[in-house]
Amino acid sequence: MPTQTQPSSDAKRDGVTGAVDRHRQTEHTSGDGIVDTEIAILGAGFAGMCMAIGLLKAGRTDFVIYEKADSLGGTWRDNTYPGCACDVPSQLYSYSFAQHAGWSRTFATQPEILAYMKQVAQQHNLNAKIELNTQVTAIQWDQSQRLWRLTFHDGRCVTARVVVSGVGGLHLPKTPALPGLESFAGPAFHSARWRHEVDLRGKTVAVIGTGASAIQFIPEIASTVGTLHVFQRTPPWVLPRNDRPTSRLARWAFARVPLLQRLWRAVQYWSAESIALGFTLKPKLLGRGQKRSATFLKSIVKDPVLHDKLMPMYTMGCKRVLISDDFYATMTRENVNLITDRIAEVRPHSILTADGIERPVDVIIHATGFQPFHPAADMQISGRDNRTLAADWHEGPEAFYGVAVAGYPNYFMLMGPNSGLGHNSVLFMIETQVQYILQCLAWLATDRLDTIEVRQDVQRAFNDSLQKKFDKSVWKSDGSVYRLPCTSWYVHASGKHTALWPSFSATYWLAMRRADSSHYLPSARIGTTTRYRLVPKWARSE
Structure with a gap:
């Protein structure tokens, strides 16, 4: 132009x-x-x-x-998997110069974040400056x-x-180099390129990975699929999300008293900033977070074998710390299986693990992150x-x-x-x-x-x-x-x-x-x- x-x-x-x-x-x-x-x-x-x-x-x-792409939005345009949402509080995950008083939840969902981005773009007439x-x-x-x-x-x-x-x-998106993956006869896709036309109802679905995306969409699809096999390499540290709707009173107050919203944003910022002390200088301080996560896990997962599979054995923060209110509960469902053995081979209609067990699979979803x-x-x-x-x-x-x-x-x-x-x-x-x-x-x-x-x-x-x-x-x-x-x-x-x-x-x-x-x-x-x-x-x- x-x-x-x-x-x-x-x-x-x-x-x-x-x-x-x-x-x-x-x-x-x-x-x-x-x-x-x-x-x-x-x-x-x-x-x-x-x-x-x-x-x-x-x-x-x-x-x-x-x-x-054919529209703005970046990652919030591309990621449309069920349950997609931000793991940073809504008031903090927005521009400081375009704060939004109408966030509906503590943690905004993908559609709401994308709508916010489009609104900001319209306010600044950015569409006229974008070549799609x-x-x-x-x-x-x-x-x-x-x-x-x-x-x-x-x-x-x-x-x-x-x-x-x-x-x-x-x-x-990063797709794992699994032996035989190209031979799989059913649908196989990455969570960041979710295929909404694939009907998961009653199907046997394999999810590869238990990272930030997986712990959001696994609870969403578990009640719909017939059987869910979750293949995990390393368990994440998971803390309660404590997500809840933003009250009408809070939205009203933020809209009419912008200073109140800025103060709340500042509280959230400095609260998050304090975590860096443990990450960067004093890892010993992360022990409190680890105990909180371990207590959260123990309160929900009573099966000792499943508990041990979900318990991380590394220091919190070494990998991304995840937040979820329903991931652990979902893993206890009868139709959900957590598998920690290495995938040896993907076959046209099944996945074979290193322990010699072959599991029939209809759909494979890669939740394996990004490059x-x-x-x-x-x-x-x-x-x-x-x-x-x-x-x-x-x-x-x-x-x-x-x-x-x-x-x-x-x-x-x-x-x-x-x-x-x-x-x-x-x-x-x-x-x-x-x-x-x-x-x-x-x-x-x-x-x-x-x-x-x-x-x-x-x-x-x-x-x-x-x-x-x-x-x-x-x-x-x-x-x-x-x-x-x-x-x-x-x-x-x-x-x-x-x-x-x-x-x-x-x-x-x-x-x-x-x-x-x-x-x-x-x-x-x-x-x-x-x-x-x-x-x-x-x-x-x-």
């Missing part, structure tokens, strides 16, 4: 946005460096939408959101022209000065000097605070490596990253920098320090009873911790509150190099 060549009305009344629009006009009328859009945002989920809204609030309209059914298959940095060349699935190409990836950390964050997994990303992100990250993704990568000028990420959370709302992290990126873009807008690329030595020092912070965390075992190990997707095969931020989300916000140009390569600097002197007011976070 080409950008306009005439200054907008905002340019006439705002010196900063005027500078941006004049720069765009120069690019479009000059013979070199022509771009179709200043900023290309990849993905129309929570991250991409937040970036777009941040730009609009800064007075910028020179961007396009490229979305591969437009999958980006490759992006390549053109060093001579100082721009990115984007290639789409249909062969079209566009150029952009800046690319912001908002594709999400967990969007590519960990890697934007190059389904897109070729080529940076400066023809380097590729896939090659640079062969030993695990790494970046500078999860937003910038050395060797890839004018390329930013939202929810990049080591910016995920195991204890709080990722929307807080996304908003923090958007504000940081806006400051960086201000350097381009004022011609302070011609390109923005983090220095390799800065990125290396940051990641060396980051990995050391995991030494005291629950995600790195020291052999003690308080830090028992587990196998987790949080850790790359190389042993590097690539998924989570190893501290409080508040410390991330503090570190990202001010962008420092000294962290980036000097490229066509104009004027003083003193931090922020040339950063426009709209780009500052205060």
Whole structure:
């Protein structure tokens, strides 16, 4: 979608946005460096939408959101399995600038979250900035022209000065490599690609996995299917969800007294934030949570054999901690079987486990999670000097605070490596990253920098320090009873911790509150190099 060549009305009344629009006009009328859009945002989920809204609030309209699907929503569009809901409280799992007083439950369901996203998009007129059914298959940095060349699935190409990836950390379903799986004659699908046309009533269904998705849809389908075989590799720590409808009085109060809603949101935020102390510094503190989970399990599951199968033998937090009010109760149903033996082979109409037992199966549902964050997994990303992100990250993704990568000028990420959370709302992290990126873009807008690329030595020092912070965390075992190990997707095969931020989300916000140009390569600097002197007011976070 080409950008306009005439200054907008905002340019006439705002010196900063005027500078941006004049720069765009120069690019479009000059013979070199022509771009179709200043900023290309990849993905129309929570991250991409937040970036777009941040730009609009800064007075910028020179961007396009490229979305591969036929509608916005990201993970909340794709995941439609029965019982799909958020495991972060509704008041916290929403934008701080678009709080919603009408959440119907403590934990919002998928339809309600998607409706919220569509409402926010409509309020900010984002639909006009989204190109749907437009999958980006490759992006390549053109060093001579100082721009990115984007290639789409249909062969079209566009150029952009800046690319912001908002594709999400967990969007590519991971299907296990089970022997004989391709020979299975019945329906087999991943929970993130739920096939609603498959009638499960009275069928023998096999669910592979007991992770975050499985414990939500297993209780929903257990009463409908004939027999449910649940294949579990490692039991999760499960805490009560305590989900309940939001009272009409509470919704009325939040709608009429916004300060009350903000205060409640703050209480929820700091309550969640306190959990990071046990995850990152004092795993011994997690003993209380483990006892609570163990008591919860014991109060519901009376069968000692089933109880032992569901009891984790690693420290809480090493894997994702799950919440559910009805998972344990569902596992006690007569038509539900928990199987912990390894799957040896999938046959056309059955599954054979390592103990030699063959179980007839009509339908297989994979609840096996997603490929960990890697934007190059389904897109070729080529940076400066023809380097590729896939090659640079062969030993695990790494970046500078999860937003910038050395060797890839004018390329930013939202929810990049080591910016995920195991204890709080990722929307807080996304908003923090958007504000940081806006400051960086201000350097381009004022011609302070011609390109923005983090220095390799800065990125290396940051990641060396980051990995050391995991030494005291629950995600790195020291052999003690308080830090028992587990196998987790949080850790790359190389042993590097690539998924989570190893501290409080508040410390991330503090570190990202001010962008420092000294962290980036000097490229066509104009004027003083003193931090922020040339950063426009709209780009500052205060």
